[in-house]
Amino acid sequence: MLAKSNSTRGDSVVVIGLGRFGSSVARSLVAAGHEVLAIDADEEVVQDLAHELPHVVKADSTELQALKQLSVTDFSHAVVSIGANLEASVLTVLNLAQMGMKDIWAKANSPQHGRIAERVGAHHVVYPEADMGERVAHLVTGKMIDFIEFDDGFAIAKTRAPMETHNKTLAVSNVRQKYGITVVGIKRRHQDFIHAKPDTEIKPGDHLILAGPTPLIETFAALY
Numbered sequence: 140m141l142a143k144s145n146s147t148r149g150d151s152v153v154v155i156g157l158g159r160f161g162s163s164v165a166r167s168l169v170a171a172g173h174e175v176l177a178i179d180a181d182e183e184v185v186q187d188l189a190h191e192l193p194h195v196v197k198a199d200s201t202e203l204q205a206l207k208q209l210s211v212t213d214f215s216h217a218v219v220s221i222g223a224n225l226e227a228s229v230l231t232v233l234n235l236a237q238m239g240m241k242d243i244w245a246k247a248n249s250p251q252h253g254r255i256a257e258r259v260g261a262h263h264v265v266y267p268e269a270d271m272g273e274r275v276a277h278l279v280t281g282k283m284i285d286f287i288e289f290d291d292g293f294a295i296a297k298t299r300a301p302m303e304t305h306n307k308t309l310a311v312s313n314v315r316q317k318y319g320i321t322v323v324g325i326k327r328r329h330q331d332f333i334h335a336k337p338d339t340e341i342k343p344g345d346h347l348i349l350a351g352p353t354p355l356i357e358t359f360a361a362l363y
Contacts, residue, residue, distance in 0.1 A: 150216070151176075154218045155219050158222065169192060174214075176209065201227050225252055228256065284297040296356050298363065306343070309337055318355055
């Protein structure tokens, strides 16, 4: 089994299923300095990623014994990114749950897939295709520069400062009271990130980092 360093032990992750989503997650985690064990049932996939991921192995995650031999419960988190094969995805989540994995994330291609994954033990379900589609829909109109929505309808977004806020402090423009959202910060060209305070003045061309309920952020972004 892998010897995990103390610096990454708390955030070590096993990623099972190395398609586009799984391999991207694994690469990003490795780049961020986390200990990652990447698993896929396809030998060709494993070989292709061997030069990119420090620890990648071929194994059938639907077999409980295979996961036990890899000591996957030594890792703090598991990401099951098997999207195309519903049975394999569900069996893998079930195996991890039976082994006592404390934090299981499962990729799902449909609400039904997600519900089943949750019922057999997934703590979190993500819908990459649906989430990305919604994100692009928000961005393509040009009203938002970036957008992330959470499960409870709360979002964080970057948008251009509307004219009514120009050359005013946040206290004067009264964005929070008027629109029910919070300006978290300001990104001004060629300057470092500015943490928003009541006396922070917004300039033409500023990008605002907003937090709040998605519909309210959409309403505010449409002012530009």
